Amino acid sequence: MRASAFLYPWDVVGDAEAAVRVADLGVRQVTLAAAYHSTSALTPRHQAHRIVTAEHAAVLYPPDAERWAGRELRPYPAGPWASGDAYGEAAAALGDAGLDVHTWVVLAHNSRMGNEHPGTSVVNAYGDRYPWAPCIAQPEVRAYLVSLAAEAAVRPGARGTELESCGWYGMAHLHAHDKTAGVGLGDAAQYLMSLCFCPSCRDGYGHRGLDPDRLAVAVRAALEPVWRGESAEPEPLDRAWAREVWDFRTRTARTLQEAAVGAVRAAAPAGFQVLLHADPAAHHCGANAGVDPAHILSVADGVVVPCTGDPRLLAPFAEHATAGTVLAANLTVVSGMGGTPQTLSSDLERAASLGATEVRLYHAGLASAADLAAVRSALTQLPGAAP
Template sequence: LYPPGERWRGREPRPYAAGDWAPGDAYGEAARALRDAGLDVHSWVVLAHNSRMGAEHPATSVVNAYGDRYPWAPCIAQPATRAYLTALAAEAAVRPGEETRGTELESCGWYGLAHLHAHDKIAGVALGEAGQYLMSLCFCGSCRAGYAEQGLDPAELAGAVRRALEPVWRGGHEGEGWPAVEQLVGADVAAATRAWREETARTLQETVVAAVRAAAPAGFQVLLHADPVSYHCGADAGVDPGHILSVADGVVVPCTGGAHLLEPFAARAGNGTVLAANLTVVSGMGGSPATLAADAARAADLGATELRLYHAGLVSDADLAHVTEALSHAE
């Protein structure tokens, strides 16, 4: 959405130009229009979620226990990928000359099985948290080395994951939450995989936020899209609430269907911490614009200091009418 910087010359992987749908400095034009209308401008940077990168550079992708690659999920343990994500965050979050006031960093952590391609069809078996976690474990070279550092044999671990999932594929009940992961592969093995993955994610988040701050002017706000369950994967990266609020200025939390995920962050929030409740307002995407006012009030009761409405640019006229009505009564 902006002219590529010199930092990418000769580097692989590197970002792609947006193309004809957003030529030139589309971000700059939009930022100036918003600023002229009296609005603060914050950037939104998607990091470890890039299907084109996986298609053109397959070695960068997460590899599951069966040897399948997830091209939409760059492995954040690989040094080259970490360097790419850090450089991209620093460049895209802070656009010089546009008076960008802050940024939101999406998918700044592990991606996994979720968020498939349009024609992937595996929904015949609904996976719970344990199945999602095991299917999201990466077995690329970097992750195999990481498991070995934790005292695990990577080949034995992959076999254990496949054996654990066999009854799940046959429709067996996998249990709930982290205890189900421990039951499927053993508590010690589960803990070792989690230790490797959480350290990898934490250090990436620290490095990325530090790079953004180094490139930004004083007072620049840095938020992460986050989930308080640290072993979760996806656009809302699993984090430790206390740790991430010591690194970033706040978080954007998924609250569609319920705002309970705010509570662990609210318990660790300090003065000035931003806790933004993200509510989907597109009916066709599972949102509930008709209950926006009540949902926003509930989020505020649980500690939210701000709202995010996903995604105003995609709503129908009927959904937009509900949003307008709810916001017209907001205090």
């Protein structure tokens, strides 16, 4: 089982020992951020700093001026947290340490875009805007995301990519000082609160015979029992309406995923691997985009699946896997973020029994020395994991 660790460029740049330290874990590969959202990140072993604040979503390399000339939506260069070609510098150091480097590209998650271009955001049934969530039904957003996927994924020397947030984003968001947990929302309530009513989505509903104003009223009415505290789940929508909304959103996400993967492959050398961070429940929104397993495995080379605490999400993908399919189990190994690196050996065994062919370790730059020691111990027991 091939093992890869997630890293940010700032985990490596400025620390001469970082790349070798990661290689010594026993991984063969690093999934290195090339385009990433805003974050505040701990760097517990870096020689020069302990906290890095990435103030906005950015590409961590110099964007191609010619590609983006004349376009209103374009990627933001990083600030001092990853200035210049931070990705390229980190990738070179990791390659020199004997590691394969794959890009990590976050797509439909960008608060700065939402704030500077508010019309691009998902708008819920109450008219509230989600600035972190670009609406993937909007033509200009889709064009931006497809171009970004091709540019950020195919960096010099990269052997593959992992596309995160390649689908719908919705209400759920790890926002600074988040205060949205006051009412518990079940799966269906999260879905209804993530439905978009921007002009493009309203047109999409209209083309399927739905009145978007009546649909918004119905969504709000369905959610009333949730706000009253009577249930975590809303009342059901009219079945025909629900089917048309589902069809519109599913087709919108599928065609974006097809276009993004196609653009990456058109720009990449032969043998370049393209994976999506994915959830097998097609209605789910967020970093792990909801997909239909059969469809996405006919489009991409495989998926990266959230498996911390419960690897059973692998099973629907395993049903449609072929000999060359990559099913990567994403396991959090940072104790302070809910990971259990001490049980990594058994977690890997269970993931493999459910079809995992590879493992992703989140996150080698954020983990403590004790967490990494547990990872190293587990990977030494994994046949073929050491380079």
